[in-house]
Amino acid sequence: MTTTLTPPTGTTATKTKPRRVRRSKAARAGGQLHAGPIAYVILALFTVGSLFPLVWTAIAASRDNQRLAQSPPPLWFGGNLFDKLEIAWKDANLGKAFLNTTIVAGTSALTIVFLSTIAGFAFAKLRFKGRNALMLIVVGTMMVPPQLSIIPLYMMVAKLDWSDQLQSVILPSLVSAFGVFFMRQYLLQALPDEIIEAARVDGASSWRVVWHVVFPAARPAMAVLGMLMFVQTWNDFLWPFLVLTQNGNPTVQVAVAGLGRGFTPDQSLIMAGALLGTLPLLLVFAIFGKQIVGGIMQGAVKG
């Protein structure tokens, strides 16, 4: 498996920069050419395709159910948005769901970032017996989808009487091979050996090195990984759906999915719930979009 993951080139971040300096007039398909009008047209189409379902969620949420059962479908906002959001908030138990999801996603993201950074540091910068074999196992575990493990986990939850309790969602979400891999790749190039050496000469223990050298150096990658993991846990569906209930102790996804399952579902209410559940993450992406994009691309090339 690792073989397929070996990076196309090793040190990209440093190599790409000088490229900009060298320019020749020859026609190239590479990064220098300015995009033509057709490219912008295609991009515009993709932009509309990406955003339309989101915008339409808000449009549908701002209408009432009768209007959604008419043709042609509404393409502009009506006046009910805030009423619907309020009702959805109450009906879907969204207040509690938001609190729960923040706890779950926050705990999980922070833990993953911490554990991945120390493990990534060990894999990137320390020498120990079995390092390569263990790294291979880490990469191998990425290929095993967590969904296949849900039945014994469900039995455990039943045995411990943990259904509808947050720890049953948090604990299994703390494993992230991707996180370990991501931090390893980052620290390989971002943390010079000399700094670690220097700290060692000063008599720093491994923990002190981690605390005073690795964490400061890894901060940008830790932030990106934290956001990615937060998004992933926030959006997690299957497992929370199995062990949490909408009226008990739901996460946002469980609460939102529950909105659609009534006998005569109010479609605009469902859309209002979906909108509320998505807004926080869209906000995060609007603010930190550049960093998240950078993080994904960085993880990608080197992965």
Added chain:
Amino acid sequence: MATRHDIAAPPAKEGGAAPGRAPADALSAEAAKKRARLSRRWQRDIRWSPYAFVSPFFLLFLAFGLFPLIYTAWASLHTVELTAPTDMEWAGLRNYTRIFDDEFFWNAAKNTLTIGIISTVPQLLMAMGLAHILNYKLRGSTFYRVVMLAPYATSIAAASLVFVLLFGRDYGVINWVLDMVGIDKIDWQNDKWPSQFAVSSIIIWRWTGYNALIYLAAMQAIPQDLYESAALDGANRWQQFIHVTLPSLRPTILFTVVVSTIGASQVFGEPLLFDANKGASGGSQHQFQTLGLYLYEQGWVNQHLGRASAIAWVMFLILIVIGIVNSVISRRLRASS
């Protein structure tokens, strides 16, 4: 590196400062002992802390990944009811014969395959095209990249619920647009292929931008000289794309194919929420029931956790086959290049 630390480490075992500095008084013996102790601790630290750093991941993986996976195989040989998940009764291979005799299992397997193809192939092709465009010099390139990632920020639940409405037969936006260009109403819920396409489109929508960014990152890592020499050889842009870009992206393409294939074999939330009957059957005729959904139906609707375990284990075996096929292909590719 560890060896270099050892050299750089403070006083070695015999404990002492530099030979030139003579031990002046009684204090130095104590100091030497102290240094020796420190040094032993140092050695231990260098030796064992790497394991301490990587062990939390492995312990968590053992507890919540590997052990449950193996226990699933054990559970699949038992009759286990959802209502009493801790009572297990030996059943041998009966769970497996039951699911292999069930036409809906084969139906779900076929649907998983077709939905996997319908969702993965266009998704990766579009991602490739999009990445190629994003690789040009663009005004507002960050804006486009973030926008392409917005669907990725949307949860499966929210996306599926919106797409159900967009694909509505009578009042959906998509049929309305099709109607304007003269295409008759399509029943996106009940007809087999339209429904599979609709479910796939949720997956395509959520993941195209993400994959485009991965391709884009790989494209930016291609050395510019390759394009320059291709241009000197008279290759036009399309030929450069075919002969320079694609071969350089091969490992990345393989990577995205593997990841998408694994994802496609696990599809669950989209077909669950796309079902108008609010059930786990994947449509009235099971027309878009995937293996993931079938597992859920057997385990949590029909309450046979043992049978669900058998399905999970079959899905795992399918993944192993995919993994082997993939590694064979990648080895071939590397041998040929």
